[in-house]
Amino acid sequence: MRYITAGESHGPQLTAIIEGLPAGLPVSPEQIDRQLARRQHGYGRGDRMKIELDRVELLSGVRWGRTLGSPVTLVVKNRDWANWLEKMSPLAEHDGMAEAVTRPRPGHADLSGAMKYGHRDVRNILERSSARETAVRVAVGAVARCLLEALGIRIGGMVTELGGVCARVAAEPLPTLWERAAASELFCCDDEAELEMKRLIDHAKASGDTLGGVVEVQVTGLPPGLGSHVQWDRKLDARLAMALMSIQAIKGVEVGLGFEAARRPGSQVHDEIGYDPTVLERGVVSGYVRATNNAGGLEGGMTTGEPLILRAAMKPIPTLYTPLRSVDLLTHEPYEASVERSDTCAVPAALVVAEAVVAIELAHAVLEKFGGDSLDEIIRNRDGYLAAVRSF
Ligand SMILES: Cc1cc2nc3c(=O)[nH]c(=O)nc-3n(C[C@H](O)[C@H](O)[C@H](O)COP(=O)(O)O)c2cc1C
Ligand SMILES: C=C(O[C@@H]1CC(C(=O)O)=C[C@@H](OP(=O)(O)O)[C@H]1O)C(=O)O
Numbered sequence: 137m138r139y140i141t142a143g144e145s146h147g148p149q150l151t152a153i154i155e156g157l158p159a160g161l162p163v164s165p166e167q168i169d170r171q172l173a174r175r176q177h178g179y180g181r182g183d184r185m186k187i188e189l190d191r192v193e194l195l196s197g198v199r200w201g202r203t204l205g206s207p208v209t210l211v212v213k214n215r216d217w218a219n220w221l222e223k224m225s226p227l228a229e230h231d232g233m234a235e236a237v238t239r240p241r242p243g244h245a246d247l248s249g250a251m252k253y254g255h256r257d258v259r260n261i262l263e264r265s266s267a268r269e270t271a272v273r274v275a276v277g278a279v280a281r282c283l284l285e286a287l288g289i290r291i292g293g294m295v296t297e298l299g300g301v302c303a304r305v306a307a308e309p310l311p312t313l314w315e316r317a318a319a320s321e322l323f324c325c326d327d328e329a330e331l332e333m334k335r336l337i338d339h340a341k342a343s344g345d346t347l348g349g350v351v352e353v354q355v356t357g358l359p360p361g362l363g364s365h366v367q368w369d370r371k372l373d374a375r376l377a378m379a380l381m382s383i384q385a386i387k388g389v390e391v392g393l394g395f396e397a398a399r400r401p402g403s404q405v406h407d408e409i410g411y412d413p414t415v416l417e418r419g420v421v422s423g424y425v426r427a428t429n430n431a432g433g434l435e436g437g438m439t440t441g442e443p444l445i446l447r448a449a450m451k452p453i454p455t456l457y458t459p460l461r462s463v464d465l466l467t468h469e470p471y472e473a474s475v476e477r478s479d480t481c482a483v484p485a486a487l488v489v490a491e492a493v494v495a496i497e498l499a500h501a502v503l504e505k506f507g508g509d510s511l512d513e514i515i516r517n518r519d520g521y522l523a524a525v526r527s528f
Contacts (some may be wrong), residue, residue, distance in 0.1 A: 277492020371437025390433020
């Protein structure tokens with residue numbers, strides 16, 4: 137399975153084409169719109185989210201609610217386009233530099249992109265580097281989720297840190313934590329920490345500053361053996377890390393214990409292996425059991441069958457309403473950086489994007505492992521494999 141996205145932040149629409157999905161997969165616009173709405177939610181976002189009401193249009197590859205096996209085209213329209221018809225026109229009859237953005241924002245793609253592509257108007261870079269693109273990536277992720285859910289694989293997550301405030305995550309089953317996160321404005325499971333996070337966002341907004349944070353994505357119901365140890369680009373941990381790092385403003389990824397593993401001796405890191413045949417009676421896939429899951433569900437680039445635990449660190453938003461120092465690209469004189477309408481904090485939105493890219497990578501890994509051109513064929517292949525694992 138592969139996909140590509142296209143579209144500018146203030147252009148008419150965002151488009152994605154997904155190739156390689158099996159036939160017979162139930163997909164509905166409602167399932168996709170639910171994820172799009174989650175991405176728009178979240179305390180600390182700017183005024184753009186008051187304009188947009190993201191909805192998907194399914195333009196190919198789905199008929200009567202099921203995939204055909206042909207490429208699936210997804211479109212999310214930009215409502216803001218109506219306000220940018222002139223500034224974003226594809227037609228040539230415009231004074232190129234009249235309203236050019238020429239003071240690159242530190243931390244955004246502006247300066248490197250302008251030098252690389254030879255644009256003096258930074259808008260030609262920021263339109264595509266903008267995280268508006270993540271709207272359609274979340275739509276692709278929602279389709280990937282449809283495949284995973286058909287196989288009993290569930291994805292959720294929460295914001296675990298924001299502006300330096302850490303949430304205490306109680307030792308409760310994941311579905312309970314996911315429900316609690318869903319009820320919070322910041323997708324946070326710790327009410328006390330959430331209040332403090334909101335206070336920090338208010339303060340940052342009032343002072344023209346911005347905040348980042350950490351999101352955690354969890355996945356349950358995975359069979360052991362997705363991904364492979366045999367080649368660098370088949371290792372699932374590497375592929376998941378790349379997917380997460382591809383999200384705008386993500387600067388670090390952890391698997392399981394993550395960086396904490398580097399600080400502990402092996403005896404306090406690795407998850408000891410036991411065998412308990414009684415778990416098979418409860419429908420658990422394999423009799424091999426682990427008392428801990430410090431590995432976060434991945435060993436040797438393959439799933440272990442334990443829940444997948446991934447964290448991604450988001451830097452603070454680069455556009456500051458109290459701008460940082462920059463230089464004008466036309467005069468080379470020092471100036472304050474340009475101010476584009478902006479979010480104060482988008483960590484909750486980044487969680488939804490992180491879940492989406494993890495879903496996409498896992499759907500890819502499932503299709504590699506179980507092959508098949510239709511969902512039924514994938515399920516048959518999966519069941520054959522699970523029978524082998526059960527008696528292993
Ligand atoms: C959901 C989301 C919303 C974002 N909103 C903004 C924003 O309003 N203003 C801004 O300057 N950057 C925003 N960013 C971050 C920039 O898009 C990002 O920092 C920029 O593309 C440069 O890429 P890099 O940070 O990965 O190096 C957002 C990122 C995400 C994931
Ligand atoms: C539009 C979205 O996020 C945008 C991401 C973004 C950036 O620079 O990344 C800058 C802002 O764009 P605008 O100036 O048009 O408001 C955000 O609103 C979105 O998430 O849908």
